[in-house]
Amino acid sequence: xxxxxSLSLQDIKNxxxxxxxxxxxxxxxxxxxxxxxxxxxxxxxxxxxxxxxCLMAGWSxxxxxxxxxxxxxxxxxxxxxxxxxxxxxxGYSVCLKPIENGxxxxxxxxxxxxxxxxxxxxxxxxxxxxxxxxxxLVSTLSPVSQWNSLKSVRRADEKFRQEETLAWSQGRSFxxxxxxxxxxxxxxxxxxxxxxxxxxxxxxxxxxxxxLISVLxxxxxxxxxxxxxxxxxxxxxxxxxxxxxxxxxxxDVLNITQPVIVPQDLQPVIEQMVEQSNxxxxxxxxxxxxxxxxxxxxxxDRQPGVRVFLRSERNGVAIPFWAESEGVKRIVGMMSLLxxxxxxxxxxxxxxxxxxxxxxxxxxxxxxxIAEYGRGxxxxxxxxxxxxxxxSDKSIVFSTxxxxxxxxxxxxxxxxxxxxxxxxxxxxxxxxxxxxxxxVRKSRVAVAFNKAGRVMRKxxxx
Numbered sequence: 001x002x003x004x005x006s007l008s009l010q011d012i013k014n015x016x017x018x019x020x021x022x023x024x025x026x027x028x029x030x031x032x033x034x035x036x037x038x039x040x041x042x043x044x045x046x047x048x049x050x051x052x053x054c055l056m057a058g059w060s061x062x063x064x065x066x067x068x069x070x071x072x073x074x075x076x077x078x079x080x081x082x083x084x085x086x087x088x089x090x091g092y093s094v095c096l097k098p099i100e101n102g103x104x105x106x107x108x109x110x111x112x113x114x115x116x117x118x119x120x121x122x123x124x125x126x127x128x129x130x131x132x133x134x135x136x137l138v139s140t141l142s143p144v145s146q147w148n149s150l151k152s153v154r155r156a157d158e159k160f161r162q163e164e165t166l167a168w169s170q171g172r173s174f175x176x177x178x179x180x181x182x183x184x185x186x187x188x189x190x191x192x193x194x195x196x197x198x199x200x201x202x203x204x205x206x207x208x209x210x211x212l213i214s215v216l217x218x219x220x221x222x223x224x225x226x227x228x229x230x231x232x233x234x235x236x237x238x239x240x241x242x243x244x245x246x247x248x249x250x251x252d253v254l255n256i257t258q259p260v261i262v263p264q265d266l267q268p269v270i271e272q273m274v275e276q277s278n279x280x281x282x283x284x285x286x287x288x289x290x291x292x293x294x295x296x297x298x299x300x301d302r303q304p305g306v307r308v309f310l311r312s313e314r315n316g317v318a319i320p321f322w323a324e325s326e327g328v329k330r331i332v333g334m335m336s337l338l339x340x341x342x343x344x345x346x347x348x349x350x351x352x353x354x355x356x357x358x359x360x361x362x363x364x365x366x367x368x369x370i371a372e373y374g375r376g377x378x379x380x381x382x383x384x385x386x387x388x389x390x391x392s393d394k395s396i397v398f399s400t401x402x403x404x405x406x407x408x409x410x411x412x413x414x415x416x417x418x419x420x421x422x423x424x425x426x427x428x429x430x431x432x433x434x435x436x437x438x439x440v441r442k443s444r445v446a447v448a449f450n451k452a453g454r455v456m457r458k459x460x461x462x
Contacts, residue, residue, distance in 0.1 A: 011074035018406030029374035036399025056223035146204035238329040347376035360386035388420035
């Protein structure tokens with residue numbers, strides 16, 4: 001089983017420093033909600049999880065994720081993640097250097113391993129920088145002695161340099177690149193097949209190469225297959241007449257305002273979404289069923305397709321699904337992700353603003369059930385405080401007003417305490433080690449509204 005255990009951010013957006021620890025629950029699952037004032041770094045956590053997924057999958061980080069990620073004025077930013085991989089602890093750290101267009105290069109990656117009963121050790125530390133005059137990349141692989149022995153096999157050093165250039169220019173990971181991974185396997189095979197190689201190469205293979213191959217394979221598959229992130233962009237699709245659909249490693253959107261023709265390979269995905277939703281929907285919204293009308297057709301480019309139109313049915317009355325409330329549509333859009341997390345221990349789902357448009361009591365019930373019985377991992381941000389009344393304090397992390405220590409937990413919580421009340425109290429009287437949010441004084445707000453009204457009246461008379 002693989003699970004994200006902690007995430008440390010440095011100079012990411014408005015977070016100078018901050019660490020989030022993801023605790024396991026008695027169910028075996030892990031549910032972590034991040035709460036706090038607007039602009040205090042909650043979404044930064046979801047963005048970083050998305051970046052991690054892209055990097056570990058070997059993909060370029062999309063512009064909407066990477067642009068502006070490095071905190072303004074900082075020379076670099078870093079992300080450090082710790083995973084449990086079966087009985088081992090694996091650390092993956094990445095350093096990002098900003099460039100002129102607001103994007104960033106991957107300047108350093110480190111993979112560490114702590115096996116059961118052993119000390120933590122560095123399997124690979126890769127640094128790369130760009131020379132000013134020639135524009136050539138300068139790189140190092142550490143531990144130096146081990147990697148000098150390994151990269152000399154089958155002229156692997158040349159392949160490494162080619163991949164470094166591509167990864168640097170494309171804004172992706174070198175360590176998780178497919179070509180780098182393939183080169184490592186070639187080196188392993190060559191050392192294993194050649195009997196007269198120096199002992200140093202065999203020692204480097206056993207100490208660094210083989211553990212690294214195993215770790216990279218596990219984390220890459222995990223990122224591609226079992227990590228899913230729903231940003232506010234996907235969540236807001238319902239406001240524009242679309243429902244997000246988790247399809248393979250990506251999100252597609254389904255237009256629900258009218259019958260729409262989709263590629264044929266989406267048919268089983270939509271059918272599964274409808275079937276899964278109809279198992280859960282009636283339990284949370286009594287009597288509600290999702291109905292999908294499908295008819296064979298062809299797409300605009302004359303490929304086999306399916307004409308799809310969604311309806312909802314309640315107590316024998318059917319209406320177009322687009323006429324349902326935004327909350328119902330959002331629940332349906334999240335349902336397949338939550339179902340996977342509930343049933344599969346290796347799955348990690350991250351959802352930004354999970355509470356948007358959803359009735360607070362329903363939201364509380366859903367998250368309570370997931371926390372008590374779910375097997376996988378859910379990370380979410382929210383503003384609705386109902387959740388604080390139904391989840392354990394181990395499942396809640398709060399952002400603070402301190403950019404140098406952005407994330408914390410409420411201190412002094414007992415089983416009999418209401419976490420919601422404690423949070424409101426902490427905000428109002430500031431009785432925690434870190435300020436959770438600046439106090440908003442009603443009198444100042446009232447005066448500000450009054451002054452703003454005078455400005456408006458002045459403009460009217462101008």
